[in-house]
Amino acid sequence: MENTITNPTAEKTEDKKPIKKMMLILSKATIDNVYACFILANGARMEGIESEIFFTFFGLEAIQKKKLEHLHVATVGNPGMHIPTLLGGLPGMEALATKMMKSEMEKLDIPPVGEFLEILAASGTKLWACKLAMDMFHIEKEHLIDDLDGVLTVGDFYTRAQGDNTQLMFI
């Protein structure tokens, strides 16, 4: 690399094509998946990249007013937790592990789910609920957060993904 740069921000655009839009699909309600999705969406906006989230199946829990602050980390069937399956299934284990994880996240200035959704909405991230999953779980629109941008079918979501340099990601 040469020692001088005329326009430091131009190097990205020369022959590499930067990502323009991130389309994230959140299908799970465990707190680690929800945060991974939110951080990716928010991180994109912070870099000037558009981002949208499609909440489907259990991912809908993350945008239900009554449920979004009560998401848990999975202590059973999650080898990353290093808790024996039998112990992980004991009453209170999930709550305890979740509490510990939330306190660690707060130390890192990572907001709770509700506040994070507000930050995402303010940053311009589009938040969509999946129509089919809503019908399946008998969820009405009024159960969902006020910042929701709308209810879409998968076809609608793909239409929104049109354009060069859009990336889709399933979480």
Added chain:
Amino acid sequence: MVVEKIYGEVCVTCNEQGYLTDLNQWTKDIGLEIAKEEGIEMTDKHWEVIDYLRDQCKKQVPLSIRKIGKSGVVSIKEFYQLFPKGPLKISSRIAGIPKPVSCI
């Protein structure tokens, strides 16, 4: 890697991403030149944010969008409107402070 850059008639040192490496080399004119490179037309509100960022940096407070949103200086929505192509990274560059490492 440190490179030298000339803004107006002043020579400053930057890292390879164009962030000033010395907070004290910064002047408002340099900020204005960097803003031009980023395609930002500075208003009073922009400068208010820049002043806040510099102040926080001098106090060695790590910056994040969440903290800025709670600062009372600017809401998160306004912050994105002021610096649409990446509020924290672009405003930090204009403010002559290091690029924040926060993901939030």
